[in-house]
Amino acid sequence: MSDYLAENQELRAKLELARAAITQQQAEFENERAKATQRETLPRGQVDLATISGAQVSELVVSRQQQLKKCVHKNQTYFDQERAQWIRERGRLREEIKSISTQERRSREMVVSRDQHIRGWNQTCNSLRSKVRRLADRTAQMGLDYQETNHEQFLAEVPEFAKYLMMSVKDIYQSVGGCLRPLSP
16 A cells, blocks of 8 residues: 555656646746747848938838848747747646546545455454454353353253354354355255
8 A cells, every 4th residue: 555655646746747847838938929029120230321312221121121021930930839849848748647647546546445445354354353252252151161060961052052153153254255055965
């Protein structure tokens, strides 16, 4: 039973580790998400707007918009990859928690079943002890009766005691799961 308790403790420890891993993964996911939304594209070079023409400005705007789109696309791709990884990891951890919870439930059921079985055996053993004690008391009384009574009176009581002895032994035998076959004529 101590093996099952130790196994149960081990399963609980694994469950706590899995829960901690899920919490950590969620925190990392939220951090990455926050970083991805806060990223801003910085211009690669400073442009002096006073020295360039309108056509150059519009080319720079288009170029910057394309760079911005590429950066947004790159960030979105990175975010989606991280999110997919987090979802896979979360699913794996949930399956592990489910498995550990199932093992824990089975272990608890086994412990309850064994406890009931042990209680049943204790009751059976106590019942047997009392039956054997009654048989021993009756046998001791028979010995005392032999010393105190005359021989003929004692011999008259022997068949009744033999029946009692046979019934008591039969009852004890059947209490421990023995099965008596009927005597053949």
